[in-house]
Structures are given as C-alpha cells and as structure tokens.
Amino acid sequence: MLIWIAFSVVPLWAQQEMGLVFLPHLVQSATQANPAIFTDARINYALPNAYAGYQNSSFNLGSLLVEKDGQKQLDLEAALGKMRPSGNTARLSVAANTFALSFRFLKKFQASFFSNTHLDAQFVYPKGLPELLWRGNGAFIGQEAEVGPKINVLGYTEYGVGLAAKMFDNVSVGLNFKYINGFLAVQTVKSQASVLTDEEYYQLSLKSDMILYTAGLTDVFDENEDDILRYQYKSFIFRTNNIGFAVDLGIHAYLTDKLEVQAAAQDLGNINWKEHVLEQHSEGEYQYAGQAIRPLGDEGKDFDLGVLRDSLSELFEPVSKRKAFVTNLPNRYYVATKYSLSPKLSVGASLHSEFYQYKTNWALAAHLQKQVKGFLYAGLIAGYHSQTAAFIGANATLQLGPLQLFAISDNLITLIDPYKGRGTNLRAGLNLVLGKKKEVKPAVVLPEVPLGEEELKEVQKNF
Amino acid sequence: MQTMIKPAHLGRLTGFLMLAALLFTGCYKDKFTDIEVPYRGTLALPVGTVSFSLSDLLAEDSLFTADAQGGVGIVYRQDNFFSLSASDLLHDLTEGLQENFIKDITVGFLSMNDMAETLSLPFSQYVDKFNDPALRAFLQQKDGSMQPIPAFQENIQDEIELPPLADFTYAELESGLLRLTIQNSLFVDLQDFSAELVDNASGQTVGVFEYAYIAKGTAETQELDLQGKTISNDLKVRVSDLNSPGSGGTPVLIDLDAPLAYGLELKNVVVRSGQVAIQPGLLAADALAFDFPLQNDERLAGLYMNGAKVNYTLDSDIGVPVKLKAVFPHIFKNGQPVVQEINVQPNGQSSGSLDFSNTTWKLDQQATQPFNRFEVAVELSVPGTAANQVVFSSDDKVTFRFSLNDVQVAEATGYFGFREEQLEENEIDLGFDLSKFGSESSPLYFSDPKMKIIVDNSFGIPLRADFNVKATGSNGGSALLNPLPVNIKQPSLAEMGQVATTGFVLNKFNSNIVDLLSIYPTSLLFNGTATINPDNDPQALNFITAESALTASLEFDLPFRFQVQDLVYRDTGEALNLDLEAGLTLEDIQKADLKIHYENGLPLATTARILALDANGGETVVVENATIEPAMLGANGKVSPDGIAAGELLLSLSREQVGQLDRAVKNIYEIRFQTGGNGQAPINLYTDYNIDLKVGLSLTFDK
Structure with a gap:
C-alpha cells in the first residue's frame, strides 16, 4: 500500500485544498471538502486518486542554493534571512482516496461512502536550529540559541459515510461520519532546547526538555533496534487498535440564483492511540567549560571534541515508557462564496483556516471557474496563505463520457519550478460519474414585472 | 513500563521522515543533483x-604553609635524616672487649705437714761396740749393780737406720727444719755427743748434730736448716763418738737396757720439687686482673651485658686432680658476684663455656686503675680426702685461657674516648616534582631560607656534629650546604634516660643554603661525622643505655620571597x-x-x-x-x-x-x-x- 501511495503521489503541495470547494462536478468536493455539496452527477465513483501537499513557511528551495563557479552550492544564508525566530514550519501531506461512492436518492438526499488514507508530517523549528547548524555556535557568542524542533506525524485511514440533505430548496446541509484507524503518530508535546555560548571563553550551556509521543514506531532511539515500524502484520494501515472518530459538517445555500455561499468544518475528531505507544522524555542541563587543569599536578590531556559529543549524546538521551495518548486531527474550516457570471462562468472567494497542533493557519483565495466545452472544466485560483505567501493555481477536469480525469493545484509556480514557491497542493485522479445533468437549458428571461410567489417558485423549479 | 534508552538513533527517525520528502522530490531529482554542500561555520568551544x-595549593599540599601575613612558604620536615643508635656506638666502643685472655696459675712451693719419727736403742748395743774391752766388760758384768762409772770416750762408729717418713719419697726443699732430739735415758751423762744424718738415697750427709752435754734423764735437741737441701725419706743417723764424764765416783745402777732415743722431726718443710704427697685442700690462690685493650683511650667504668659468653680452657700439669674456683668479685649476676668452679684431671685439660649474660661489670674497682679492668680471684685446690705421692714441682701450673665472646653490651659508663663516628649517609627525596622546570631556567634565589635541624640525644656523651648536605638539582647540578660544626647537648648522668634536644638554624649567614636551593633541588644527601668527647677530657663521665639514641630531624622553612x-x-x-x-x-x-x-x-x-x-x-x-x-x-x-x-x-x-x-x-x-x-x-x-x-x-x- 505504501508503494502504491508513493507512486500515486506526484510532487504536490500542502494542506488546505482551496480549489476543491468550487468543483461540485467532482465527488471529492463532497467527501473531502463539504458534505453538504450535492455533486453534479447523481452517481459518482472515485477511481484511484491521490493528494499531496507541501508547505514551507519561510523560504523556497531556490533560496537555499547559490551559483558559484558554475556549480550550485547549498547556502542557507538567504533562507535564514527569511526565517522567523520561531515557528518555522515545513510540512508534507499525502493522501490516497482508496474508495469513494456517492449517489443521490429521493431527490433531496445524497449518500456517500469513502475511504482515505492520510499521512501528514510537520516539522516546526526555530530559526536557531538551522542557523546553529549552518553558521556554527560561533555566530551565537553571548546569545542563547533556541534549537528545539517539533516533529508531528499523523498517519491514519478513515472510513466514512456521508449524507447530504436539501433542507429547503436553496439550502443543503451535510454530515460525514468517519471511523478512523490510526497507524502512525509522532507528537511533540514539549520541545525546549537551547544552546548558550558564553562570550568569555565560549563555555557552552545546553538545556533540553523534550517530550515526544510515538505510536506504531519502534523505540527509534534504541540503537539496538533495527526496525522502524513496530507492526508485525501487514494490514496495519487499515486496521489497528488505535481508534478515532471524526465528523465533517457542511452547509450550502443559494442566496440568490447567482450567489451561493457555503461553509464547512472538517475532521472534527481525534484518535486514541493505544497500540505500540511510547513516551520519549529527554530532560537535562549540561554545561561544558572545558577541562579544568591544575598546575604542577595534572598530566596533559587531549583537547578532544569527543568529550563534548559524548556529553551531548547523554544530554539528549531520552527515557522511554509506554503511554497512551490522544491526537486531534487537523481541524479545517472554510467559508466560500461564488457568483455565477454566466451558467458556465463563475467567480468566487474563500477563506480557509486550519487549527492543528495549537496553531492556526489561514488562507484567502479568489476563484475563477469556467466550463469551456461540455467536456472540459477549468479554473484559476489566486490568493494568500499564511504559511506559503501568495499563490496562484489552476484546476482542470476532462470529462470523457462517464470518466473524469482531473488535476487540481493551488500553486502552479512551485509545480513548474520547485526552486520557487513555498508550497502547493495537488490532487489528481480519475472518477466515474453517472447520471450527469443534461446540458444546461437556455436561460429563462425573467419578466420585468416581479413575479408573484407562486410564479417565482415555478420558475425556480424549472431552472 | 519505563525503559532506559541508549544514545539516540535519530538518524533512523530522520531517515523515515526524509523518505516521504525524497518521494515527492523524486521527479525533481535532476534539479537537485550535483549540489555542493559547503560548510563555513564557526565552532566556538571552551578548551579549559x-x-x-x-x-588552593596550600590546601592540597601539606608542604606549603602560610604565615600570619598570608605569605606563602614551604615547610618541609624530614625526621631521622641521620641517626646514631646505641647499638652502633656500643659496637664500636666494646668491640675491644671481645679479647682472649691467658693466665698461668702456678702451684708454687708445697708446704708439707710436719713429720716425726722416734727410734730407741738400748745402751747395750752401744756397749757392744766399745773399743775399750775393759770398760765394755765392766759394764756388761756389772749390769744391774751399783757401780761408780768412770769417764769414757768411745769411738763407736754406729749407724742407726731411721724409719721412713710417710709424705714424700724425695723432695727438694725450699725451706724447713730437721730437728733431732736425743733422749738420754742412760745412767750416766753424755758429753760431746755427735750424730750425722745421712741420706741413704744419695749417700750424702744431710747434716751433723753435735750435743756438748746431755745429762742423764734429759733430752737435747739440735736443728738443721734444710733450705736448699734435697732429702729422701731413707735416712740414717751415724753416731761416731759416745763420751761420758762418768758418775764422778758415785755408784749408779748400771742398766744396759736403758735406751738412748733419737727423735727426728721435720718441721715447716716447704718443698720445691720432689715426689711428695699432695694433701687435699687449697693448693694455690691468686688474684688475677684482666685489662680490656681499648684503642681510643676509652676508660670504661661499668658495663651491663645483655649477653656474653666466656669460652675457657684449663691445662693442668699438676699430677693430681685439681679444682679451679674462679670468683669474679666485681661482676655481678642477680646481685651476686659470679663464681665458677672447674675441675681438671691430673695433667689434663678442661674446657667449656660460661654464661655471662645479664651481668653487671664494675671495671673501676681497682684504685690504681679504676677503669677497663676486672679481677678474678682464683683458688686452685686438690679435691678429695686422700693424698697420693706424685712428682711435684713448684713450677707446676694450671694455664687458664678464656675468651669473651658474643658480647652484647646494653649499657656502658666511663669515658668513651676521643674519636669520630661516621654518620650514616642518608639521601632524602624531597618529593618536589621539578622536572617541569626547564634546564635553562636561571637560578632561583630565595631571600631568607632557613634550615632548622633538631637533634634529640639521649647519649650521655659530648658530641660535635660535623655534617654536610649535598643537593642534587633537577637539571643535574649540585651544591653543598657547608654548615659549621655544631655541639650536641647531652643529658647528664642524673638525667640518664632523658633526651637532650639541640636545635640550630642554618641560614644564609652561616651556610650556603641560598646556593643549595637555587639549583631546584630534588634530593639532599647527608653525610658527615660525629666527634665523641671533642674536648678529650678523660674525666668526663659518659654513658650509653640500651635506649640511647641520637636522631636528627630537619625542617626547611622556605618563605617564598625570591628573585629569578x-x-x-x-x-x-x-x-x-x-x-x-x-x-x-x-x-x-x-x-x-x-x-x-x-x-x-x-x-x-x-x-x-x-x-x-x-x-x-x-x-x-x-x-x-x-x-x-x-x-x-x-x-x-x-x-x-x-x-x-x-x-x-x-x-x-x-x-x-x-x-x-x-x-x-x-x-x-x-x-x-x-x-x-x-x-x-x-x-x-x-x-x-x-x-x-x-x-x-x-x-x-x-x-
């Protein structure tokens, strides 16, 4: 399964799929974005498709390289200049949609069944860490460098069932209920580490107070441990004793015949990790002032960096114990509005936020969506993400009979040139759709005289 | 359950996390190849x-001290850097005691008991030899009758054998008297009576005894000085003339059985030699004095010996068993003079060993030489009750040989002479690790170094120490201290057993101590001499006891005021x-x-x-x-x-x-x-x- 995921995931970028909410022709809009969205087709079946995302909050890859004598060299100086003192984040997410089926029934309801596997890795670091590694502690003489990183990894498979219902003619609500099977977790509960280089004669003071929870992993700090994953059975991705539940909530409404709004909350839930769980705790202080030499007494000793290295190893030597824990899923929220300029052209805007690991990211996007022909949907998206700055993306869906071939990204620049851009999302795959709506009827010319209430209902019904 | 974890294996976790990154960067692999990874960072580390x-140094090393003002210095103390023990000194002093002594105990002249023999002959035997036949007949016929006796002079030439004397066979006499008493029991007086004592063994006349007149019924005695004479016990009396004045006309009872008796006495006889009977009892006595030959004019007055052994040999050329009784009047054991008795067989030898351990010797008991001398009173006697005649000479002797061995003198008093004792060499490692001071260092001159030497002395001997100190520097150089000789105090006789302490300080004025210390000394070699009785006063009374000792300790007082x-x-x-x-x-x-x-x-x-x-x-x-x-x-x-x-x-x-x-x-x-x-x-x-x-x-x- 991992191999499958690996090959399914082309290099794509990050978390909040801002374009998906404007694509009701894709079943993923209902199963991955807003459960209140009624898809264009009555029956949708997702063939293998996947998602990948990447975020770097501080720099793009291009800023890590400089050209010298025709040779590219790693140079962190430019990147360091862009980093914040703390909270710099690099994040990688991949997901595979292994199964999705939705169908409409009784005209007012839409049911869906789906299964997705997610792997989300987040690395949060203070600027001091790469700066210490790159410039050495010589750049921190007289200063205390904060170097404690946070690593959070979340891997799980969700099994969901959804139901959307039209409460009124212009309002629909939806709910996805998810049963979650967690198979991999790394959660940094506490990460405080600092290095102080005294200006007097470079005495070193190091402090560490780090707590890390893991699940599904072996004791990765045990040098005698050869394996990484603890599971002894192959089906761990689909079934473990790490159980969670979550819901997606959504609402969609037409304020006018051209203006619609929607809002959704996704992944409101958590996972209780019980199987193969460990707490790794490293706490201590270490001060190194060199060797204290006594005159007329001591034998000469090496100045040996090994002494320092060994001491540091001991300082960061964690103590492990079994401990169950709970992780919240990344909670995502959005509100969006769309205005149809014509039956095949619409514009919109959306505001997204994500709350994960006690931190909120947000993004604001503008959308332009066009149905070019009967078989092609295309759109553009531009906006600003709090972690990846400005972005511009696109989506395209090729409708070949009942077969949909689609690709969605919210940052084309990074896709085209990985040295540029600080993140993107990409989802791509195939869907099978049945019962797609007929060609849109010619627009009804509304009478100039305002219609009565009964007349207006008749028009909307026909529309 | 809590598990201790070995040093981090972060690489595996990192690798796992990087796996995903590598996956998504896979398509861009060509864009990330051939990237150099330089490093231009700066590591700043404390060396030490x-x-x-x-x-701190003072606290860590007891060598260092601080004075009241906080001035740093070194106080280095070394006990027993040189010493002199009682055994050392007593050995040198008393090795002259282990000597061989020899004395002859000569028997000398032998005094014999007085001897006496008596012989009576009837007058008839003499009458028979009268030359005058008439007179002879008259007397023989008138025997038993009263008759006046006419005067007569008869040359009778009679020899009378005397009975042998019992105590000798022959003897050369040193002195003595031979007394011959004539008892006239005849009926007339005798006159001009002469008797010659003849030694039958030699045929020589021992002496002639003449009596001018011997009245009847009386006895007359004549003595003969036997000095220088040699006589045997086979003697006879030769009577030549028998003269009488007669009875003067008065009739007397003629009795031819009346005796004329000869009484022979030997008195006060002292024999020089001969074959004599040596009587049981004291044969000879002598007081022997022995002197210890000491070489340095030592005059020992007393000794106490923990151990001593006398090996002796007695050689006797006396023909009878003898017993030697030796009394050591001034050698005491358990408070009593030592007495030893030794028996020797005739012309034999006796040897053995006498134990003189734990004895006190008083060597000052003779006024003429109140030191180094001990006496032995010897008595040579003949044991038993019976006397046998043996060949004897006044030169007969017992040779008394003895040697004093295994002498262990615990105490000695007296004057121990004027001499030098070599102090035992002693090298002190100062314990300073100065190897880290380079050989090219210039001398380090201390301004006021002092070396205090303390001598504890329980010998009752005036001593003068003349020692020197040679320092060896860390770079191989050497220097001498050259101090002046010092007199060492000693306890008086009344303070025997106590310790007299002498302290003296060597400084830059009375020694070479500044130069000694300037060479970064690592060791000090002490040697020298101790002069005993440096004033050479024989009247001084020295003493040594078993516990006596002389020990010297050294203390450096080295204030760290220096220039270099x-x-x-x-x-x-x-x-x-x-x-x-x-x-x-x-x-x-x-x-x-x-x-x-x-x-x-x-x-x-x-x-x-x-x-x-x-x-x-x-x-x-x-x-x-x-x-x-x-x-x-x-x-x-x-x-x-x-x-x-x-x-x-x-x-x-x-x-x-x-x-x-x-x-x-x-x-x-x-x-x-x-x-x-x-x-x-x-x-x-x-x-x-x-x-x-x-x-x-x-x-x-x-x-």
Whole structure:
C-alpha cells in the first residue's frame, strides 16, 4: 500500500485544498471538502486518486542554493534571512482516496461512502536550529540559541459515510461520519532546547526538555533496534487498535440564483492511540567549560571534541515508557462564496483556516471557474496563505463520457519550478460519474414585472 | 513500563521522515543533483581553565604553609635524616672487649705437714761396740749393780737406720727444719755427743748434730736448716763418738737396757720439687686482673651485658686432680658476684663455656686503675680426702685461657674516648616534582631560607656534629650546604634516660643554603661525622643505655620571597585531537583563534610559547611569546585587588599551525616567569595571589 501511495503521489503541495470547494462536478468536493455539496452527477465513483501537499513557511528551495563557479552550492544564508525566530514550519501531506461512492436518492438526499488514507508530517523549528547548524555556535557568542524542533506525524485511514440533505430548496446541509484507524503518530508535546555560548571563553550551556509521543514506531532511539515500524502484520494501515472518530459538517445555500455561499468544518475528531505507544522524555542541563587543569599536578590531556559529543549524546538521551495518548486531527474550516457570471462562468472567494497542533493557519483565495466545452472544466485560483505567501493555481477536469480525469493545484509556480514557491497542493485522479445533468437549458428571461410567489417558485423549479 | 534508552538513533527517525520528502522530490531529482554542500561555520568551544590561587595549593599540599601575613612558604620536615643508635656506638666502643685472655696459675712451693719419727736403742748395743774391752766388760758384768762409772770416750762408729717418713719419697726443699732430739735415758751423762744424718738415697750427709752435754734423764735437741737441701725419706743417723764424764765416783745402777732415743722431726718443710704427697685442700690462690685493650683511650667504668659468653680452657700439669674456683668479685649476676668452679684431671685439660649474660661489670674497682679492668680471684685446690705421692714441682701450673665472646653490651659508663663516628649517609627525596622546570631556567634565589635541624640525644656523651648536605638539582647540578660544626647537648648522668634536644638554624649567614636551593633541588644527601668527647677530657663521665639514641630531624622553612630572571616551566600535553567527524577534517579549517582570558594576580612577568614536538624529538614553535602582564605591586610590596592584571589574548593560528599541533606527537607548553627589576628584585608570594586563565578555541571552516 505504501508503494502504491508513493507512486500515486506526484510532487504536490500542502494542506488546505482551496480549489476543491468550487468543483461540485467532482465527488471529492463532497467527501473531502463539504458534505453538504450535492455533486453534479447523481452517481459518482472515485477511481484511484491521490493528494499531496507541501508547505514551507519561510523560504523556497531556490533560496537555499547559490551559483558559484558554475556549480550550485547549498547556502542557507538567504533562507535564514527569511526565517522567523520561531515557528518555522515545513510540512508534507499525502493522501490516497482508496474508495469513494456517492449517489443521490429521493431527490433531496445524497449518500456517500469513502475511504482515505492520510499521512501528514510537520516539522516546526526555530530559526536557531538551522542557523546553529549552518553558521556554527560561533555566530551565537553571548546569545542563547533556541534549537528545539517539533516533529508531528499523523498517519491514519478513515472510513466514512456521508449524507447530504436539501433542507429547503436553496439550502443543503451535510454530515460525514468517519471511523478512523490510526497507524502512525509522532507528537511533540514539549520541545525546549537551547544552546548558550558564553562570550568569555565560549563555555557552552545546553538545556533540553523534550517530550515526544510515538505510536506504531519502534523505540527509534534504541540503537539496538533495527526496525522502524513496530507492526508485525501487514494490514496495519487499515486496521489497528488505535481508534478515532471524526465528523465533517457542511452547509450550502443559494442566496440568490447567482450567489451561493457555503461553509464547512472538517475532521472534527481525534484518535486514541493505544497500540505500540511510547513516551520519549529527554530532560537535562549540561554545561561544558572545558577541562579544568591544575598546575604542577595534572598530566596533559587531549583537547578532544569527543568529550563534548559524548556529553551531548547523554544530554539528549531520552527515557522511554509506554503511554497512551490522544491526537486531534487537523481541524479545517472554510467559508466560500461564488457568483455565477454566466451558467458556465463563475467567480468566487474563500477563506480557509486550519487549527492543528495549537496553531492556526489561514488562507484567502479568489476563484475563477469556467466550463469551456461540455467536456472540459477549468479554473484559476489566486490568493494568500499564511504559511506559503501568495499563490496562484489552476484546476482542470476532462470529462470523457462517464470518466473524469482531473488535476487540481493551488500553486502552479512551485509545480513548474520547485526552486520557487513555498508550497502547493495537488490532487489528481480519475472518477466515474453517472447520471450527469443534461446540458444546461437556455436561460429563462425573467419578466420585468416581479413575479408573484407562486410564479417565482415555478420558475425556480424549472431552472 | 519505563525503559532506559541508549544514545539516540535519530538518524533512523530522520531517515523515515526524509523518505516521504525524497518521494515527492523524486521527479525533481535532476534539479537537485550535483549540489555542493559547503560548510563555513564557526565552532566556538571552551578548551579549559587554569585557575588556582596559592591558597588552593596550600590546601592540597601539606608542604606549603602560610604565615600570619598570608605569605606563602614551604615547610618541609624530614625526621631521622641521620641517626646514631646505641647499638652502633656500643659496637664500636666494646668491640675491644671481645679479647682472649691467658693466665698461668702456678702451684708454687708445697708446704708439707710436719713429720716425726722416734727410734730407741738400748745402751747395750752401744756397749757392744766399745773399743775399750775393759770398760765394755765392766759394764756388761756389772749390769744391774751399783757401780761408780768412770769417764769414757768411745769411738763407736754406729749407724742407726731411721724409719721412713710417710709424705714424700724425695723432695727438694725450699725451706724447713730437721730437728733431732736425743733422749738420754742412760745412767750416766753424755758429753760431746755427735750424730750425722745421712741420706741413704744419695749417700750424702744431710747434716751433723753435735750435743756438748746431755745429762742423764734429759733430752737435747739440735736443728738443721734444710733450705736448699734435697732429702729422701731413707735416712740414717751415724753416731761416731759416745763420751761420758762418768758418775764422778758415785755408784749408779748400771742398766744396759736403758735406751738412748733419737727423735727426728721435720718441721715447716716447704718443698720445691720432689715426689711428695699432695694433701687435699687449697693448693694455690691468686688474684688475677684482666685489662680490656681499648684503642681510643676509652676508660670504661661499668658495663651491663645483655649477653656474653666466656669460652675457657684449663691445662693442668699438676699430677693430681685439681679444682679451679674462679670468683669474679666485681661482676655481678642477680646481685651476686659470679663464681665458677672447674675441675681438671691430673695433667689434663678442661674446657667449656660460661654464661655471662645479664651481668653487671664494675671495671673501676681497682684504685690504681679504676677503669677497663676486672679481677678474678682464683683458688686452685686438690679435691678429695686422700693424698697420693706424685712428682711435684713448684713450677707446676694450671694455664687458664678464656675468651669473651658474643658480647652484647646494653649499657656502658666511663669515658668513651676521643674519636669520630661516621654518620650514616642518608639521601632524602624531597618529593618536589621539578622536572617541569626547564634546564635553562636561571637560578632561583630565595631571600631568607632557613634550615632548622633538631637533634634529640639521649647519649650521655659530648658530641660535635660535623655534617654536610649535598643537593642534587633537577637539571643535574649540585651544591653543598657547608654548615659549621655544631655541639650536641647531652643529658647528664642524673638525667640518664632523658633526651637532650639541640636545635640550630642554618641560614644564609652561616651556610650556603641560598646556593643549595637555587639549583631546584630534588634530593639532599647527608653525610658527615660525629666527634665523641671533642674536648678529650678523660674525666668526663659518659654513658650509653640500651635506649640511647641520637636522631636528627630537619625542617626547611622556605618563605617564598625570591628573585629569578628566567624561570621556565615546561609541560607536555597531548597533541591537539579535534576529531571533527561529520565530514570535516583539519584541512577544512580556515583558521583557528585561541582566546585567552586572563586574570593574573602574580607579580611575575609571564610569557608563553606553544611548541609542537614531532616523532623525532624536533620542536617547532607554533605560538611565540604570548605575553601576560604581571600584577602590579602596591606600596606594601603586595598585589592588591586593583593591581591584578586582566585582559584577553587572541592568538590566531593558521591552518598550517593547527595542523602542526595536530600532527605533533606531543605539544609543549612553555611558560617563562621573571620577577621585577629584570629578575633582580625579590618578590613575596601570598596566599591570596591567584591566576585565572580561561582558554577558548574558535574554528572557522571553509569546506
């Protein structure tokens, strides 16, 4: 399964799929974005498709390289200049949609069944860490460098069932209920580490107070441990004793015949990790002032960096114990509005936020969506993400009979040139759709005289 | 369950996390290949500290002391750096006691008991030999009748054999009397009676006895001096003339059975030789005096011997068994004079051993020589009750040979002579590790060093110590102390058993101590002599007891006030071992900076060098003459807190210099000190002086 995921995931970028909410022709809009969205087709079946995302909050890859004598060299100086003192984040997410089926029934309801596997890795670091590694502690003489990183990894498979219902003619609500099977977790509960280089004669003071929870992993700090994953059975991705539940909530409404709004909350839930769980705790202080030499007494000793290295190893030597824990899923929220300029052209805007690991990211996007022909949907998206700055993306869906071939990204620049851009999302795959709506009827010319209430209902019904 | 975890294996976790990153970067692999990863960071690390105050050194090493003002010094004490034990001295003193002695005990003249023999002959035997037949007939016929007896003179030439004397067969007499008594029991007086005593063995006349008149019924005695005569016990009396004045006409009863008796007595006989009967009892007695031949005019008055053995041999040429009784009147054991008796067979020998352990010898009992002399009163006697005649000579003797062995004298009194005892050589390792001071260091002159020597003496002997001290310096040099001789106090006789202490101080005025200490001494060699009775006064009364001893202890009092021009401290340390790992090598080091933060509380100008020592012993200077300012002295000659010199040195090392230190087998740290005034002004060191050196190293890489 991992191999499958690996090959399914082309290099794509990050978390909040801002374009998906404007694509009701894709079943993923209902199963991955807003459960209140009624898809264009009555029956949708997702063939293998996947998602990948990447975020770097501080720099793009291009800023890590400089050209010298025709040779590219790693140079962190430019990147360091862009980093914040703390909270710099690099994040990688991949997901595979292994199964999705939705169908409409009784005209007012839409049911869906789906299964997705997610792997989300987040690395949060203070600027001091790469700066210490790159410039050495010589750049921190007289200063205390904060170097404690946070690593959070979340891997799980969700099994969901959804139901959307039209409460009124212009309002629909939806709910996805998810049963979650967690198979991999790394959660940094506490990460405080600092290095102080005294200006007097470079005495070193190091402090560490780090707590890390893991699940599904072996004791990765045990040098005698050869394996990484603890599971002894192959089906761990689909079934473990790490159980969670979550819901997606959504609402969609037409304020006018051209203006619609929607809002959704996704992944409101958590996972209780019980199987193969460990707490790794490293706490201590270490001060190194060199060797204290006594005159007329001591034998000469090496100045040996090994002494320092060994001491540091001991300082960061964690103590492990079994401990169950709970992780919240990344909670995502959005509100969006769309205005149809014509039956095949619409514009919109959306505001997204994500709350994960006690931190909120947000993004604001503008959308332009066009149905070019009967078989092609295309759109553009531009906006600003709090972690990846400005972005511009696109989506395209090729409708070949009942077969949909689609690709969605919210940052084309990074896709085209990985040295540029600080993140993107990409989802791509195939869907099978049945019962797609007929060609849109010619627009009804509304009478100039305002219609009565009964007349207006008749028009909307026909529309 | 809590599990302790070994050092981190972060790489695996990192690898896992990077796996996903590699996956999504896979399509861009071509864009990320051929990227160099340089490193130009700077590592700043503390190398170490050299921080100490002199009070720290004081606390760590008992050699160092502080005076009331906080002045630092060394007090070094060495007990028993030389000693003289009672056994040493007694051995030298009493080895002359172990001598061989020989004395002859001569029997001398032998006094014999007085002897007497009596012989009576009837007058008829003489009448028979009268030459006048008429007279002879008259007397024979008128025997028993009253008749006047006419005067007569008859030459009768009669010989009368005397009975033998019992106590000798023959004897050469030294003296004696032979007394012959004539008892006239006849009926007429005798006149002009003559008797010749003849020795039948030699036929010689021993003597002639003449009696002018012997009245009837009386006895007359004549004596003969036997001095020088030799007689045997086979004697006879030869009577030549028998004369009588007659009865003067008065009739007397003629009785021819009336006897004429001869009484022979030997009196006061002293025999020089002969075959005599030696009577049981004392044969000879003598008082023998023995002198110890001591070589240094020692005059021993008394000894107490823990152990001594007398091996003796008695050779006798006396023909009878003898017993020698030896009385040592002035040698006491358990409070009693020692008495020994030894039996010797006739003309025989006797040997044995006598135990004289735990004896007290008084050698001063003879007024003429009240020292070194002991006496033995010997008595030679014949045991038993019966006397046998043996060949005897007054020269017969018993030779008394003895030797005094295994002498262990515990105590001695007297005058022990004027002589020198060699003090046992003793070398003291001072325990200073001065090897780190370079041989090129100039002499270190202390301003006021003192060496205190304390001698504890329980010998009752005037002593003068003439010792010397030779110091060996850490760089092989040597120097002599050359102190003056010193007289050692001793306890008086009344203080026997007590210790007299002599203390004296050697300083720069009475010895060479400044030069001795200037060579960085590591050891001191003591030797010399102790002169006994240096005044050579024989009237002095010395004594030694078993517990007597002389021990000397030494105490250096070395205040650290000194001057030095160039005190070189060299220490060897391990080579720089950066062991960088992480893909970095020494070749990647662009430069290195040694940062030395110093606070110098010592008023010593200090310069430092770092040298690299290669495998062939070659030295290469890597860091030259880094100078640390000296602390400033205040008006009181002491560094105040304001006078402490503080600063930083930044020593830049090139990649090549770092390489030299790294490639070196050892690194040598050479620090030179100099006191003020170009080394001519002395300084004091105080406990609150301190040095604080903090060394950091920064390495800038260019890879």
